[in-house]
Amino acid sequence: NKTKVLVIFGGQSGEHEVSVISAASVIKALHADRYEIQTIGITKDGSWYWGARPEAWKEAKADITNGAKQVAVVLNPQKPYFQAIDGSELPDQGRCDIIFPVMHGPKGEDGTIQGLFEMAGFPYVGSGVLGSSLGMDKDRMKAVFKEAGLPIVPHLTLLRSEINAAPKAAVKRISDSIGFPCFIKPANLGSSVGISKAEDDKQLLEALIYAAKFDRKIVIEKGVKAREVELSVLGNESAKASIPGEIKPTKDFYDYEAKYLDNSSELIIPAILSQKLIEQLQSYAVTAFEAVGASGLSRVDFFVTEDKQIFINEINTMPGFTQISMYPKLWEASGLSYSLLLDELIRLGFEKFKDDA
Template sequence: MKINLFVLYGGKSVEHEVSLKTALTVLGSVDQSKFDVYPVYITREGQWRCAGLQEQPPAGMENLVPKREDAAPGQASESIGNVLLRYFSVEGKKAALPLLHGSNGEDGTVQGLLELLDIPYVGNGVLGAALTLDKDVSKRLLEQAGIRQTRYISFGLGEWLEQGPALMERVQRELGLPCYVKPATLGSSIGISRCENVRQLSEGIEEAFRYDRRLVVEREIPGREIQVAVMGNDRPIASMPGEFIHRHRFFDFESKYMDKELVMSIPAELPEGVTARIRGTALRAYRALCCSGLARVDFFLDAEGELYLNEINALPGFTGTSMYPVMWERTDGTTYSELIEKLIDYAFMRHAEKETIRYTR
């Protein structure tokens, strides 16, 4: 019997378009002989829309948004209730595949809803999702785990409004310039600025606060950016490391998604022993942040061979040409469709393990 697979994409997030790109590839790659696929589009306002069972994979991005007459009307809560009642109540085995990047999806919110519905879902749980999206909190936990990171400072909007000049001086004194300013809870390099002088630092802080009420400022680590894919629950495994060969000093949103000259190097050419160190550190970080299902772990490697963990991405880019699936294909031959099925299997395994927990004395 086929598994009913609910694919969630879009979302109330500045990474809405990134989610659509991921969904287009996934919906075209799921084996429909094994899965009955229900695409669930979430609007920028948070409304849920579902046109029912997918008969054919979408031909393009324009096919990912159900027609207005197929949508549940009203407020977000009403639309969610209608989709859950009409489609999530179908008979048979169910699983959810959240493809929601950034806020209101990658941060534990949708995961919490799926927990309440008692539906197995792909990717990190509530805690792991929340921790990995929050750069401030994740850095504190990684520091406690003894994992080397670049020096950083974090502060909130209230502190900035009250102590702006003092915070500017602290950044220059403790981190120096150039440095990077990042919203605490976003991905895809949105809202991030590389600041070479005081004016750029002030502007970068103001820009980051457009997207979040907290931010992180990091010292720049000149060197290579190395990535590794991790997959699994209690016994995760790590892929061979990879890197993008590019000409950009700052790998921003446009560089990641618009540059047609990016070249993947997988496995990355690394000095002896560094590959094992990267894979081992990635697994330590994955466990430290309570991850499950999947994540991509990003590092800096400086000219002296020192390794610094940059961040963990709980829902990395997942198109056919994204680093995460390509790293697995070049590590052990796992195809894109096989990778989706492996991740769904991990979702069922985690759900089965949670079913053994007692909720009564």
């Protein structure tokens, strides 16, 4: 008896394309003898298509929804299912055993779609509503990290309305307290979308206006000169951290292009660090995971300075998941293959569903 897994991908965020690539890898690696796979692709404008193929979406065909059926979710906590808008039949009457939302960014990784799964009554892979939303909001994430005793870089949070009302005052406040270089980030995004580095007042003002296009809340951080080290966390309660990996961006910082387009950044696995630092990072990674209330999986990202100071940068509750992504690569290096990792994530999804009941 195969487990029916529904992979949902795409979505309305700036990370739509990344999701499509991750989903294609996940679908390919789910063992055909254990799983029956169904898919839903969510278009950039938010329509859901059952039977969508990520390969077709990747190729940017004229009609990416070709052959797929637009569906709606039926909120029926005892037996949730999907229904075709045109009234036609869906395989398995639109039912599945568990959902794997391979989506990044707002409305995929931020707790909103997780809330829909909760309302409908579907088990799903990954963090719940709270863990997802805390992991998405860089401002609230930092507050929770700070409370958990994790080292964070100095930062400020400003609202778009404050920036628009008094841009010069905002620039002065930042340059007086944070200084340069600083990083300007929309609070709720990922994949470096909307992020800039500023070296002076002029760049800072431009960066604030740019980031404010993406979010109503903007986080400004002191720029640190450091190595970027990431760890994978896997589990529900009593989760474990992997060995660390290091990212060597070939550009000034790890921006969207460096992450996904030019493929030039190097992953070093394992990161070369002292045993003491590794253990500290592993302990911080698990603390961060528990602090936001994550479950299933997360990638926790750090800065390590030359004098061995550690800062936690962020947690990603649905990290990039292609075969060459850091999250699965770190487990692979610890002996857990990509396919076995998927088995474990699905098992953890069911476990969480049972625990929450």
